[in-house]
Amino acid sequence: MTNTTPEDISVPVFEIDQPEQFGQFFLSGQRERLAHLHTLERQKALITVYLDDNRDFFLSSVLAVDDDEQRILLDPPNDPKLLQRAVASPQITLSGAVDRVKIQARLRHQEAVRHQGREVLSVPLPEQMLRLQRREFFRIETPRLSPLRCKLAKRQQDGRTEAFDYPLHDISGGGICLVGEKGHVGHFSLGEIFADCRLEIPGEHVLSVNLRIREISELETFHGDYQLRLGCEFYNLPGTRLTLIERYIARLERERKARESGLG
The missing domain is CATH 2.40.10.220 (predicted glycosyltransferase like domains)
Incomplete structure (x- = not known):
């Protein structure tokens, strides 16, 4: 048995990077994107945050969604160095599930802020979000x-x-x-x-x-x-x-x- 390294792969990893194949699953309206973010917040759903190179990631959750400031607050990683790398990354990718349907969001311009006495990750609302429900495969x-x-x-x-x-x-x-x-x-x-x-x-x-x-x-x-x-x-x-x-x-x-x- 052998394996191929990521360097050998020319196709993108995330579905959100493949609009030609998954374009019908993109959420075009900000109101719809906000609704799914609020659901993640309300359900305290476990999400995965991938850094720019996709090799580093950490588990997180949506702590708050600020409609007025157009920002979301994410639970930070336990490792302060990983938080610094997240802030320095050109982009991060959020991957989670709402009612067992995959949600992916591309986030940029993140920063560390104080929230309820601790540092958290603050990010502007995503401009790209994908809701992927693949009915062709029964799991x-x-x-x-x-x-x-x-x-x-x-x-x-x-x-x-x-x-x-x-x-x-x-x-x-x-x-x-x-x-x-x-x-x-x-x-x-x-x-x-x-x-x-x-x-x-x-x-x-x-x-x-x-x-x-x-x-x-x-x-x-x-x-x-x-x-x-x-x-x-x-x-x-x-x-x-x-x-x-x-x-x-x-x-x-x-x-x-x-x-x-x-x-x-």
Whole structure:
């Protein structure tokens, strides 16, 4: 198994950078953008803030939306140096979810200000925001007791190969979400492609799939701990393998409905 580094990728990482493909999902009106920002604020939703080069990021939330001043306040990172890098970045990208629909916003001219006795990140309202609801892929959570697993490998500069074996959180026809150790976060970069990953599908053969890292964040467990969450999309997936994955998803959905109706 091999991987491709982000330097080998010519396409943008974020959907907000691909208007030719996702233009219909852009929010053109300021009122609509404000409504989604207020929802993020009200729900205290966990968001990810990516710095300009997309390699550094931190988890945050929308603390306040000031309609009059046309600014939003973001919870800062715990590391003061990371806050300084965020302020110095030409732009930052906010990625979160409103009612399980992905929201991306491009922000510029950020600064550190005092708010309720501490430094926070203050940013003008975004001029670009994307609300991405991809209905073509039905996503379903995978079993917890006997989880599906996916194996990835990464070749280091010294020639060594480092392997990762992660359980799945959910799966769709477009990709998978993997859950790993929080300490592994530094091993992955946005846009990175892992080739020939081994995806175990119960009742089917182990599938070889290429994965592109689309989202890096943290997932809170029932015990209050945090794990690494990797949102991955299938890359150049042959139709025959997609059919096997969709067949498994359909089986999971039938089993779920049977349990809910008391027949399972």
